[in-house]
Amino acid sequence: MPAQRKLGRATDQRKAMLKGLVSSLFENGKIETTEARAKEVKNIAEKLIALAVKECDNTTAKQVKVSAVKLDPKGVKITNKVTSKNGKAYFVNEREIKTDMKAVDNPSRLNARRKAMNWFYKIKDAEGNTISLTNKLFDEIAPKYKDKNGGYTRIYKVGPRKGDGAEVVILEFV
Structure with missing residues (x-):
């Protein structure tokens, strides 16, 4: 018995179609498609969510140096005029170095994120900003299903x- 349905497509076309459907499901929360495709996408989505739930709290805190631009009381960047070796003048922003505690992924969580990235296309919102579906999966969806085992x-x-x-179905998150 094959590992997955062929869906009447060549391997590269099938993977591209499933990747698009999985990306749409995680972006919108539901998709409308045929029954066979929905069963395949459901299989992939369940595995990705289970992987994210398993690695949900697998982070460590790390002290990180952060360089930020200094701002005056009005919120405007503070700049200094500097002259280079060849005599040209230019402006440089004043910077301050802070140390912050930042959550860092452990190796197994990083591996899980990379596995999830293989199933997502890069998606842009209405303003043209890139939406990270991997971040959405690990930061929003996984904590929601933390107490649930499958389904x-x-x-x-x-x-x-x-x-x-063809039988049309709606596939959505519970």
């Missing part, structure tokens, strides 16, 4: 599609 998604049957009669 993170559900499939609703909508009915046959008008053109070819």
Whole structure:
């Protein structure tokens, strides 16, 4: 028995289609597709969420030096005029160095994030900013399902599609 459905496509096309559907599911929270595709996407999504839930709190605190631009009381950057060796003048922002405690991923969590990144396309919002679906998975979705063992998604049957009669379903997070 094969590991996954072929879905009538070549391997590269099938993987690209599933990657797009998984990305859409994690971006929007639900997708409408055929039953066979939904079952495959559900399989992938459940594994990704289980991986993220397992690594949910697997971070350590680390002291990090952070260089930030100094601001005056009005919130404007403080700049100094500096002359280079060849006599040209330019402006440089004054900076201050702070030490902050920052959460850092442990190696197993980092590995889990890299595995999840393989299943997501880069997606941009309406303003053109890139949305990190991996961050959304590990920071928003995984903590929500922390106390649940499996069953993170559900499939609703909508009915046959008008053109070819394929069974259409809605796949969404529980």
